[in-house]
Amino acid sequence: MTLDQLRPVANRALRPFVSASVRLGLTPDAVSVVAFALAGGAGWAFYLGAEARLWYLVGAVLVFLNGWLDLLDGALARELGTDSAAGDLLDHVLDRYADIVLIVGLAAGLGRYALGLAAVTGVLMTSYLGTQAQAVGLDRVYGGLLGRADRLALIGVVTGLAAFAESVGGYPLAALLLALFAVVGHVTALQRFYHSWRALA
Secondary structure (H helix, E strand, O other): OOHHHHHHHHHHHHHHHHHHHHHHOOOHHHHHHHHHHHHHHHHHHHHHHOOOOHHHHHHHHHHHHHHHHHHHHHHHHHHHOOOOHHHHHHHHHHHHHHHHHHHHHHHHHHOOHHHHHHHHHHHHHHHHHHHHHHHOOOOOOOOOOOOHHHHHHHHHHHHHHHOOOOEEOOEEHHHHHHHHHHHHHHHHHHHHHHHHHHHHO
């Protein structure tokens, strides 16, 4: 299960948005910063959502916009010929902070801090193992059960549903989502570690 495999399809869908961004004079770094700002807004909306569920819907919309802009910044950099190590670094740093604020917002809104800690470490270890493979001379690893595109899609869908149905079987949907990230995030990290270890052995 990884939506990263659909990246070529997404790149074709991005063409009109890339052209519009070029005409507006936007830079990839500016798009990355706006994407992070949207993630910050989503995290705050999720924090408020535990008290007023409509905020979950606001957060879901912001998450989908964040994911779209996260694709756009790379496509725009390639179109302008400005893709660079510095831009890649900025994009990854902002993506990790975006992951953190989204999960912290969900966990803090519910008051489930231990679950939030387990979820955020799973997410960060997944991302770390993906880029650490590149640091030791392999290709960047995107595979495993739950990549970033999958996480954003799940956050958007589940929190959108949480705006209308608070819980399933007595468990808040947001808490179930955090539990999924806590378990599957670490499984994905271990999958990526195993893949890289085998490639280096």
